[in-house]
């Protein structure tokens with residue numbers, strides 16, 4: 001990709017708990033292009049949120065980036081410089097979370113919170129900020145925005161609050177929006193509306209989206225390309241259609257098999273046996289070895305590399321090594 005908007009190169013993140021260090025993200029290398037929508041999928045505990053928090057410079061106190069680098073528009077971001085981050089946050093990269101209530105100030109009218117974001121990052125007057133805020137509220141599908149502007153968060157439904165968060169995230173026309181499980185707390189009808197809205201915003205404003213979800217069914221509604229994470233590693237990265245039609249990694253195949261579909265209706269849903277190892281429980285070898293139906297001795301002893309298998313397809317699995325076994 002010639003001009004990646006966001007690039008992570010070999011990012012490593014580790015927690016320090018007491019005297020011990022636990023790697024939580026390893027060898028995270030990927031890019032997000034301009035106007036692209038990239039999904040990160042994987043079960044809970046695979047490192048999706050830590051990946052997005054690394055980009056935002058918002059890792060928990062006990063975690064640190066222990067290696068690699070993050071580039072925005074080709075320029076390295078210094079994780080040590082919090083000032084560097086806050087200039088970028090909101091203006092160039094913004095983020096929405098699963099639970100908008102925890103991100104909104106309960107004591108300030110919602111419209112004002114959007115306007116304050118505009119005032120913090122754009123040199124606009126109070127009146128202009130209010131106009132931008134109400135325009136953006138209408139754009140994200142909220143109605144009666146003049147009145148809603150004055151309402152406090154607790155008066156809004158979950159879907160409305162998530163729209164307010166999206167308006168707040170987009171008010172400064174960021175280049176990249178990171179959405180971490182933005183619809184997980186919403187019921188399916190509202191979820192579909194929010195996914196439509198994000199897709200529409202990507203088309204109309206060209207904002208790239210890094211969309212994170214444990215649910216491949218949701219990812220496939222929004223993303224052009226999908227990165228699959230398992231136990232702190234990227235295990236596969238491919239364009240959506242290719243990933244759905246020709247998954248390579250056994251973990252991706254398992255996630256696909258667990259998706260509900262019309263022909264499986266009424267039947268029991270498949271779940272991958274076992275669970276994601278905690279950061280204290282990770283061993284050498286392939287991170288997925290303990291749950292993989294195609295496991296071999298090599299998988300137990302050696303961590304596979306993330307290999308390019310086609311122009312836009314990478315996979316971390318010994319089955320796809322040169323001269324390796326075929327499925």
Ligand SMILES: Nc1ncnc2c1ncn2[C@@H]1O[C@H](COP(=O)(O)OP(=O)(O)O)[C@@H](O)[C@H]1O
Pocket residue numbers: 015024042043044045046047048049050051060062277278279
């Ligand atoms: N504050 C924390 N302290 C200790 N471990 C954590 C903390 N936050 C996350 N982890 C661990 O890091 C791993 C990745 O977490 P996370 O990125 O939140 O996963 P995901 O978003 O994919 O569910 C998990 O094993 C999780 O238990």
Ligand SMILES: [Mg+2]
Pocket residue numbers: 048049050180181
């Ligand atoms: Mg998460």
